[in-house]
Each structure stands twice: as structure tokens, then as C-alpha cells.
Amino acid sequence: MDISEVSRRSGMPASALRYYEEKGLIVSLSEKGQRRRFAPAVLDQLSMIALGQAAGLSLDEIQTMLSPNGEPNIDRQMLAEKAADIDRQVLRLKAMSKGLKHAAQCPAPHHAQCPSFQALMKAAASGALERRWGKTRLPPLSSTTVDPKDQE
Structure with a gap:
């Protein structure tokens, strides 16, 4: 999916997607300088980011819960402390x-x-x-x- 499709489907502005990519929360499949394209799994990653933010987690805390391939890597102790x-x-x-x-x-x-x-x-x-x-x-x-x- 290109960035506009991800933005439309997730409800997040493209600027937020670019920022999340810059922070290492999501990864585009495109070469640098080309229009950003993302795997469909990025929608799940964005949902997890939104859930973490709603729970009061910082983006740095959320990033620790996403493995390099985007799969959840939940820190149960951190979640218990936040609760x-x-x-x-x-x-x-x-x-x-x-x-x-x-x-x-x-x-x-x-x-x-x-x-x-x-x-x-x-x-x-x-x-x-x-x-x-x-x-x-x-x-x-x-x-x-x-x-x-x-x-x-």
C-alpha cells in the first residue's frame, strides 16, 4: 500500500506516518526517495501504536514493544507498571x-x-x-x- 492508502485506511495523516517511520516505529518497503509503500501489516502496527498512546505510553516505550519486523514484543512488566x-x-x-x-x-x-x-x-x-x-x-x-x- 502506498502512503496515501495507509493514511486513508488508518485515519492517520501522512505526516504522522512519515514521523513514525523516522522514529523507527514502522518501516516502508520503498527505496529512499521513492513514494513510500508499506506492507499491509503496518495497519496492525499503527493500531498498536494508537493503543499504546491511549494507554499513556510514550513513542519510545511503544517502540520497545515492536520487534524489528513489526511483530509485537510486549513488555508485560512495563504494562503492569503503567497500569x-x-x-x-x-x-x-x-x-x-x-x-x-x-x-x-x-x-x-x-x-x-x-x-x-x-x-x-x-x-x-x-x-x-x-x-x-x-x-x-x-x-x-x-x-x-x-x-x-x-x-x-
Whole structure:
């Protein structure tokens, strides 16, 4: 298939296909300087790239899961670690949602006097610092900020 056919069938712009080829995620069958042609299996590779991106994997991480011939070479440990990261994000987001809902309905005269709002501010600051400096510098949020029923 030529690049325009791959673009049409995959829904990806030709510029993305050229970029993926440059990064080594896909390989064209054409000689340099000729119109790019790809094997039909490139559509599966593009699906795997899209799936990896949807899961939050970087292109470099995705590339490690594609063998030179384009076959999947799944790093199960990396996927398990990514799933654990997502689970931690979900817990944090649930805690933030709960805190925001409380702040919206808080009976305290001023939010500065509300212990729940103070905990929300601490959690927000911790998350902002964590994103800036990396997750190894700060401990995860205390489980006391999330109802046990929200962790299911």
C-alpha cells in the first residue's frame, strides 16, 4: 500500500506516518526517495501504536514493544507498571473530586477554616510538585483522603 492508502485506511495523516517511520516505529518497503509503500501489516502496527498512546505510553516505550519486523514484543512488566500508575492517578483524581465536591458544599464560614479544604489544598500542592519533580520525591497521597468504597 502506498502512503496515501495507509493514511486513508488508518485515519492517520501522512505526516504522522512519515514521523513514525523516522522514529523507527514502522518501516516502508520503498527505496529512499521513492513514494513510500508499506506492507499491509503496518495497519496492525499503527493500531498498536494508537493503543499504546491511549494507554499513556510514550513513542519510545511503544517502540520497545515492536520487534524489528513489526511483530509485537510486549513488555508485560512495563504494562503492569503503567497500569499501577493509572490506578494511582485514579485514586488521586477521586480524592480531588471528593474534595472539590466538599468545598462546593462546605458549611464552614470560610474555606480556610475547613480541615477538608486544607487537605484538598495539600493534596493539590503535592500533586503539582510531584508532576514537576518526579514521583520519587514525594510520597503518594494518604489513603485517608479517599473513601474505601471509592477505591473499588
